[in-house]
Amino acid sequence: MLTFYIRAVRAESLKLKRSPVWLAFFSLPIISAFFGTMNYTLNIGVLKSEWYSLWSQHTFFLCYLFMPALIGTYCSYLWRLEHTRHNWNSFLTAPLPLSTLYLGKLTQAVRVSVLANLWIFLLFYVCGRLAGIRSPFPREALEWYLCGTLGAVVICCVQLLFSLMIRSFAIPVGIALAGGIFGLYMTNRDYGMNYPYSLYCMGMRANNPNMEIHIPALLVNSAGYILVFAALSIFYLRVHERAAD
Numbered sequence: 527m528l529t530f531y532i533r534a535v536r537a538e539s540l541k542l543k544r545s546p547v548w549l550a551f552f553s554l555p556i557i558s559a560f561f562g563t564m565n566y567t568l569n570i571g572v573l574k575s576e577w578y579s580l581w582s583q584h585t586f587f588l589c590y591l592f593m594p595a596l597i598g599t600y601c602s603y604l605w606r607l608e609h610t611r612h613n614w615n616s617f618l619t620a621p622l623p624l625s626t627l628y629l630g631k632l633t634q635a636v637r638v639s640v641l642a643n644l645w646i647f648l649l650f651y652v653c654g655r656l657a658g659i660r661s662p663f664p665r666e667a668l669e670w671y672l673c674g675t676l677g678a679v680v681i682c683c684v685q686l687l688f689s690l691m692i693r694s695f696a697i698p699v700g701i702a703l704a705g706g707i708f709g710l711y712m713t714n715r716d717y718g719m720n721y722p723y724s725l726y727c728m729g730m731r732a733n734n735p736n737m738e739i740h741i742p743a744l745l746v747n748s749a750g751y752i753l754v755f756a757a758l759s760i761f762y763l764r765v766h767e768r769a770a771d
Contacts, residue, residue: 559653598703
């Protein structure tokens with residue numbers, strides 16, 4: 527089983543080796559960091575909590591717009607070959623279990639999310655120093671990173687299902703943007719813990735780094751969404767496989 531999984535991951539890596547999606551990976555967090563730092567420096571007389579104030583500026587647009595769009599774009603690209611080149615027969619008849627083929631794509635999406643979050647925190651640190659913050663880097667940042675990455679995995683599972691079901695490249699990306707924006711509403715209404723697109727911004731403490739969240743609830747809800755959407759994707763692939771027979 528492990529050998530099959532490694533083969534699936536390697537196959538997806540080869541497909542995406544020269545993917546233009548990496549441009550979005552680098553550019554979207556830079557854009558968010560630039561505008562967040564600019565807003566912080568222009569309002570430094572009001573924003574007096576240094577790292578925490580800077581983080582609130584960095585994450586507002588990032589968590590509700592840029593990161594969902596980045597994940598949505600990457601997940602659409604992962605299914606692009608099957609949709610645009612009518613590659614379904616070769617994909618479904620590959621000598622690997624469908625669940626393993628799906629996990630190969632999910633692994634790639636999660637890998638990008640993990641790296642994107644590392645890039646986001648590196649930009650946060652560099653921008654903080656450039657903005658003149660000399661106090662120690664917040665210890666809570668590791669918790670923000672881990673919780674935020676878990677929320678990103680949830681979005682990966684949701685978007686992989688939409689991108690699997692919808693042949694269009696752009697529509698799932700639009701769904702990701704709409705889901706992220708609506709996540710702001712759900713978070714403000716205290717329903718964020720129950721909405722998949724809000725789990726990332728809540729884990730990252732977007733726009734409120736001192737916000738306390740119930741981490742066990744975040745873990746349980748995230749695991750539930752991951753299992754449900756992964757199971758739905760595999761079920762859809764099996765139905766698709768029967769229809770292709």
